[in-house]
Amino acid sequence: MIMIHAIIHVNPEKEQDFLKEIQSLIRDSRAESGNISYQLMKDTEKENVYMMVEEWKDVEAVQSHNSSEHFTAFVGKASEYLTSPLDAKVYEAKLIEK
Template identity: 55%
Template sequence: MIIIHAEMKVNREAEAEFLESVQELIKSSRAEAGNVSYQLLKDTDQDNTYLMVEQWKDQEAVEAHNASSHFQAFVAKAPKYLTAPLKVQAFIGQPISK
């Protein structure tokens, strides 16, 4: 499983528009065949900071997502919402059985 954390620093004046725009990305990404989970979380310690937490079946699913029209459309709009470059981290993980 591939886990991606994408931290976004959002312009305060554009926050409402960002939250509206990102909904299509979330909905479409969750519908992708290789998606396990796709969540947008708001940081409670840092103002206007959000974390997209993504889980994908494998690297092939990540590559398909990155090439998707909904992802590309959001990436094209992102600079007008963000005050800093995306901070992206990717991890390989496996569920732990208890």
């Protein structure tokens, strides 16, 4: 499984527009065949900071997502809403069971 944590710093003046725009990205990403989970979280300590927490079946699913129309369209508009570039960390995750 591949996990991605993307920190998103949103311009406070554009926050509502960002939240509206990202809904279609979330909906369409969740519908992808290799997606396990795709969640937007709001930081409880820092204003206007969000984290996209993604879980994907494998690297191929991530590559497919990264080239999808809905993802590339959002990335093309992201600079309108963000105050800094996305800070994404990618992990190859293995569930540890007792």
